Amino acid sequence: MTPSSQPLSPLSMTKAYGAGAVLAANRRIERWTSISRWSIAGVLVGQACLALAPLVLDAGAIDRLTALFIYGILALMWNALAGYAGLVSVGHQAFFGLGAYAAVRLADAGINPYAALLLAAVLVALLSVPLSSFMLRLRGGEFAIGMWVVAALAHLLVNLDNLVQGETGTSLIALQQYDSGQRRLTTYWLALALMAGLAWCVFVLLRSRVGSALQAIRDSEEAAASVGVRVHETKRLIFVLSAFGCAAAGALWLATAVTFQPKTYFSVQWTAYMLFMVLVGGIGTYEGPIIGAVIFFTIETLFGATGVYYLIGLGVVAVVFALAAPRGLWSAFEARFGLQLLPVGYRLRVDSPDRASG
């Protein structure tokens, strides 16, 4: 393709990108902006501050922040699945519960409880690989409720385990070998590290070929397959990643709560929370779920004590966002200010001649 002065149609832009981004002289494809470089630096500084925060925070604040990190993981994972792979699941509490259960089991077998938390997430991710090969054949609503059936079945099977004693539950007794202060700090850092690690992992994935493939799949599976996207493999990658993340979140929740009651962990409320965070923050945006998690965390801190009214409110807000603002708060913010803080896509920039000269 030779440089020309004609405006680029979306099609020729795709061609140009495919051919190695040969564009007209005054046009270039942007993947970073100076603002986004600064915001990456800002995020890194912020994460470093959070890592050092326990030095100045009291125990209560550390516990609350740990909960926020867990919500962040859940929102990130559910958004990667629903917002990028186009897979809405109402059964991801299956992985949340199985993560906690596996941690209890592994710790009972004599493995160090903190190693058990991580190992549990890895095991659940491995389990999700064979599960993905038939759940991912389901479409739309079928996948959504199909996953709910999986969650219900996982809950029933976990209840059968003598160690769990049905709905009575059990607890991660092995944690008691550490004193409470040490436990609080370890869980805090583990939750922060997992949230930051998964967030960077999703960021890198979305900027890679996988990101382009995912967005193509979300827009049209058939069209994506026709241009050579490995639809099934790409979806599976995200499905397994989300299983890992949700299982890690469940195991971390266990580390903060210590007790394991199957009913709490396999509750569909976790899905309601994920849905709320992702819809309000902005489904299919990178920053959205993090914003959503912070909003959810704030609302929960303020109104969580009102119980069912709080849940009714969450449901109403989620429905209103889905109908009236389907791209959430972050998209509205981006559109209003034209900012891209953590860009995962491609943007065509056209330098007009007068601006270039002046």
Add this chain to the structure above:
Amino acid sequence: MSWVNQILQGVLLGGYYALLACGLSFMFGVMRIINLAHGSLAVVAAYGVFALADRFDLHPFLGLLVAVPVMGGVGWLLHRLMLERSTRAGELVPILTTFGLAVVVDNTLFTAFGADTRSLAPYIDTLAYDGIEVGGLTVGHLPLLTFIVAVLLLGGLHLMLGHSALGRRIRAVADDPATAQLVGVNSAAVNAAAAAIAMATVGIAGVFLAMRATVDPYAGAPQLIFAFEAVMIGGAGSLWGTLAGGIALGVAQSLGARIHTQGFLIAGHVLFLVVLLVRLMLAGRPILSFLNRAPAR
């Protein structure tokens, strides 16, 4: 003999599942929407008829005469206010909005009626436990009535789709809404009518649920799962398939309960997953594609 009895009770239970699933199946067949508030709305109807029986001494069958048109109206409103906009916004949006609705409905029921379980059984005299003896087996009047209602309802819907003017319009819209619109069918109105019909059947299912068992504010989620399993086992979108799926689910649960105390629910979920797996294998798609590295579909 007890195994035969178990299967018979399973078949009768399947009648209830078919009744419950027929609205879900109908809506999926016509609008391609899976309504995640399906179970919760059935429970709403159950509570409504319970309130009528409790406060005004209205017999549940008379309550049903109120519940069916009211639920029809709810379906119409549901379509106008939520489903119509959702389907326009994208394929995934109806899942999000109907799930949100289910959360709102369940918790609203909790604030209105509290955590206590409720049942219509005390208001239907001896119907709740009467039965006929057939060769040493007992067939309960209520399960039998439920089964007959399910068959009549599914048959009625089938005839309505095949032989009435509304049925023709519904099929046209299900096939291709844009073309139906071109030849003078008001697609939005037809879909609203279909949603109203689906919800009217949900109202009937809810009342039968409360007559045969107890309900609590969060009973909607398992009912949705049962309805969905019946539809999927029978083959999505086919009304007679839904009856077969309901019966298969009921029999599996009934036999599961006999094998293990926790077996009732497990057997149903396992049957669902096995049917899914077998169907995918028969479709010739590689199930374990990550092992044999088959090319992406």
